[in-house]
Amino acid sequence: xxxxxxxxxxxxxxxxxxxxxxxxxxxxxxxxxxxxxxxxxxxxxxxxxxxxxxxxxxxxxxxxxxxxxxxxxxxxxxxxxxxxxxxxxxxxxxxxxxxxxxxxxxxxxxxxxxxxxxxxxxxxxxxxxxxxxxxxxxxxxxxxxxxxxxxxxxxxxxxxxxxxxxxxxxxxxxxxxxxxxxxxxxxxxxxxxxxxxxxxxxxxxxxxxxxxxxxxxxxxxxxxxxxxxxxxxxxxxxxxxxxxxxxxxxxxxxxxxxxxxxxxxxxxxxxxxxxxxxxxxxxxxxxxxxxxxxxxxxxxxxxxxxxxxxxxxxxxxxxxxxxxxxxxxxxxxxxxxxxxxxxxxxxxxxxxxxxxxxxxxxxxxxxxxxxxxxxxxxxxxxxxxxxxxxxxxxxxxxxxxxxxxxxxxxxxxxxxxxxxxxxxxxxxxxxxxxxxxxxxxxxxxxxxxxxxxxxxxxx
Amino acid sequence: xxxxxxxxxxxxxxxxxxxxxxxxxxxxxxxxxxxxxxxxxxxxxxxxxxxxxxxxxxxxxxxxxxxxxxxxxxxxxxxxxxxxxxxxxxxxxxxxxxxxxxxxxxxxxxxxxxxxxxxxxxxxxxxxxxxxxxxxxxxxxxxxxxxxxxxxxxxxxxxxxxxxxxxxxxxxxxxxxxxxxxxxxxxxxxxxxxxxxxxxxxxxxxxxxxxxxxxxxxxxxxxxxxxxxxxxxxxxxxxxxxxxxxxxxxx
Numbered sequence: 001x002x003x004x005x006x007x008x009x010x011x012x013x014x015x016x017x018x019x020x021x022x023x024x025x026x027x028x029x030x031x032x033x034x035x036x037x038x039x040x041x042x043x044x045x046x047x048x049x050x051x052x053x054x055x056x057x058x059x060x061x062x063x064x065x066x067x068x069x070x071x072x073x074x075x076x077x078x079x080x081x082x083x084x085x086x087x088x089x090x091x092x093x094x095x096x097x098x099x100x101x102x103x104x105x106x107x108x109x110x111x112x113x114x115x116x117x118x119x120x121x122x123x124x125x126x127x128x129x130x131x132x133x134x135x136x137x138x139x140x141x142x143x144x145x146x147x148x149x150x151x152x153x154x155x156x157x158x159x160x161x162x163x164x165x166x167x168x169x170x171x172x173x174x175x176x177x178x179x180x181x182x183x184x185x186x187x188x189x190x191x192x193x194x195x196x197x198x199x200x201x202x203x204x205x206x207x208x209x210x211x212x213x214x215x216x217x218x219x220x221x222x223x224x225x226x227x228x229x230x231x232x233x234x235x236x237x238x239x240x241x242x243x244x245x246x247x248x249x250x251x252x253x254x255x256x257x258x259x260x261x262x263x264x265x266x267x268x269x270x271x272x273x274x275x276x277x278x279x280x281x282x283x284x285x286x287x288x289x290x291x292x293x294x295x296x297x298x299x300x301x302x303x304x305x306x307x308x309x310x311x312x313x314x315x316x317x318x319x320x321x322x323x324x325x326x327x328x329x330x331x332x333x334x335x336x337x338x339x340x341x342x343x344x345x346x347x348x349x350x351x352x353x354x355x356x357x358x359x360x361x362x363x364x365x366x367x368x369x370x371x372x373x374x375x376x377x378x379x380x381x382x383x384x385x386x387x388x389x390x391x392x393x394x395x396x397x398x399x400x401x402x403x404x405x406x407x408x409x410x411x412x413x414x415x416x417x418x419x420x421x422x423x424x425x426x427x428x429x430x431x432x433x434x435x436x437x438x439x440x441x442x443x444x445x446x447x448x449x450x451x452x453x454x455x456x457x458x459x
Numbered sequence: 460x461x462x463x464x465x466x467x468x469x470x471x472x473x474x475x476x477x478x479x480x481x482x483x484x485x486x487x488x489x490x491x492x493x494x495x496x497x498x499x500x501x502x503x504x505x506x507x508x509x510x511x512x513x514x515x516x517x518x519x520x521x522x523x524x525x526x527x528x529x530x531x532x533x534x535x536x537x538x539x540x541x542x543x544x545x546x547x548x549x550x551x552x553x554x555x556x557x558x559x560x561x562x563x564x565x566x567x568x569x570x571x572x573x574x575x576x577x578x579x580x581x582x583x584x585x586x587x588x589x590x591x592x593x594x595x596x597x598x599x600x601x602x603x604x605x606x607x608x609x610x611x612x613x614x615x616x617x618x619x620x621x622x623x624x625x626x627x628x629x630x631x632x633x634x635x636x637x638x639x640x641x642x643x644x645x646x647x648x649x650x651x652x653x654x655x656x657x658x659x660x661x662x663x664x665x666x667x668x669x670x671x672x673x674x675x676x677x678x679x680x681x682x683x684x685x686x687x688x689x690x691x692x693x694x695x696x697x698x699x700x701x702x703x704x705x706x707x708x709x710x
Contacts, residue, residue: 010636012638017463019462019463019464020460020461020462020463020595021638022460022594022595022638023594023595023636023637023638024594045592045593045594057462057463058460058463062594063460063544063593063594063595063638064592064593064594064595065594327679328463330463330464389463389464389465391675393464394464394465394466394490394491395490397464398490398491417462417463417464418462418463418464418466420491450460450595451460453460453543453544454460454462454468
């Protein structure tokens with residue numbers, strides 16, 4: 001044993017939804033050799049990598065096995081101003097990368113609802129952002145990655161090289177093809193760290209769909225709506241659509257022009273772990289939804305906003321998942337293909353009529369998907385809702401699964417925490433193809449997670 | 460794995476023909492069918508249980524299990540885990556016996572003590588080992604209010620349940636740091652084949668009602684529940700009644 005081998009620490013781990021914790025041996029690697037060593041000595045219950053724990057369910061847990069705590073590997077090797085490519089360790093967070101890239105006039109190409117995601121996690125879940133309709137998902141912007149595979153060897157993969165199949169199986173592969181240790185990501189140029197934002201309030205779902213299909217949506221780099229799940233009848237699906245693009249210096253007000261690339265995203269406060277269960281209920285969700293809808297301008301053009309105001313509102317609050325209390329919550333995110341708007345309407349109706357209340361609801365149009373067999377985004381409509389864990393929720397979600405699958409839609413693994421193996425597989429027609437690539441790379445099943453056991457993704 | 464909404468994917472029922480045990484499996488299966496391992500003596504009752512659960516969509520395996528054969532228990536548990544993780548194990552076997560016979564007949568007393576206490580300890584140790592390795596899951600031990608304070612009318616049974624209850628209470632603490640929840644269930648009088656022909660006590664309940672208490676407790680990670688819930692207050696009061704008065708109570 002070489003000196004300084006990382007120790008194993010017995011730890012209870014759960015996802016961002018704070019449900020179904022399990023116990024694992026947590027190992028903090030400091031380099032690719034530590035990762036390879038941990039993979040080679042993983043033992044019967046296997047190993048999985050974990051980033052910042054923002055997946056809602058259990059993909060970064062491994063009951064009885066080893067979990068690699070990747071944020072310890074957080075070196076930014078280079079950011080090439082000429083090519084716009086960042087070469088970074090997998091444990092680097094998007095927040096960290098953004099802060100480092102901005103002074104070069106470079107912007108992280110795909111940002112999900114939080115910047116507290118590692119590069120490895122962003123690739124493993126193939127995350128998407130408000131710009132999916134223009135830029136695709138995270139995997140589209142990775143030009144090289146380093147992967148420690150089941151035999152402890154270090155592989156280098158590119159999207160169209162000899163190992164392209166393993167590359168695309170790793171994108172969206174939830175860490176089950178190996179441990180991503182380093183990647184090169186293409187960044188985008190920007191003149192400022194601000195957005196120019198247009199806001200439209202729509203009175204119903206049809207109004208929202210019209211704005212998203214009249215061609216105007218393609219003129220914005222970024223677009224997503226909040227919608228009200230408590231509104232029914234004629235107001236069903238009423239929403240606040242915010243769309244914007246990165247601002248040029250000319251578009252900024254005078255006071256921001258002197259330092260346009262300043263990273264303007266403070267964390268205002270962090271929530272303590274002292275919230276009771278049941279705080280998110282019919283009354284509070286209704287009140288919040290009414291307020292959120294009313295406070296939005298009916299139509300506003302050209303408002304300049306920083307990243308938290310426009311994009312990552314929840315990053316302002318540390319530990320916001322605690323608001324749901326000790327029982328936790330789940331996020332239900334699905335996509336319904338374009339052309340299935342009637343079915344989509346029925347699903348929105350079903351949610352609004354149900355006794356389950358969700359406040360933070362996102363509606364977004366997806367552009368075309370990529371080559372990764374388990375990548376979630378596909379051309380169509382995606383909806384995200386949050387439900388506190390209450391009795392009866394299980395059956396309701398199973399019902400939603402059936403409605404979603406009937407449209408040819410699917411569920412998102414980074415959010416998933418309760419579906420059946422059959423329902424998951426039914427949404428991903430290329431699942432068998434992914435599994436064949438995975439099983440060839442890891443025939444003994446070294447990589448395993450609570451999610452892979454629950455959804456029968458491996459073995 | 461037990462998922463975010465508390466649904467298991469596999470259950471091991473030790474005492475595979477127990478009415479409370481089977482009612483609990485059905486209650487979980489009504490939300491989602493799962494893999495069920497029934498550990499019991501072979502026979503028509505086991506066959507009927509298998510058929511019924513298969514009709515609900517469950518995949519059923521059976522393992523031959525005799526509570527009195529202590530040296531086979533480790534192997535029974537090993538076999539049950541051979542097909543993958545067990546999310547919930549229910550220790551549901553036990554004998555009520557005949558109290559008057561039991562305190563006057565060594566053989567009957569020992570039989571009760573072996574099945575209700577020694578065998579639950581022996582399976583408990585084997586279960587604990589496997590659950591510790593897998594780092595997650597729930598063990599449900601079906602105890603009895605009779606173990607809370609032994610009464611003249613069923614003190615042999617009560618004493619065995621008191622021992623079993625104490626063992627699993629300790630196991631709750633020992634396994635907590637390994638990510639495993641142990642839930643002790645203390646039912647009162649339950650209308651079942653075990654109590655057939657006996658006069659029902661106050662607050663008598665049914666296997667289905669006990670099963671609902673158990674599923675709720677497992678989903679909420681509760682470590683001690685009473686069925687029905689008010690039994691907790693009744694027994695809490697009875698435990699503190701002075702002995703001269705206690706022996707005169709019509710219980």
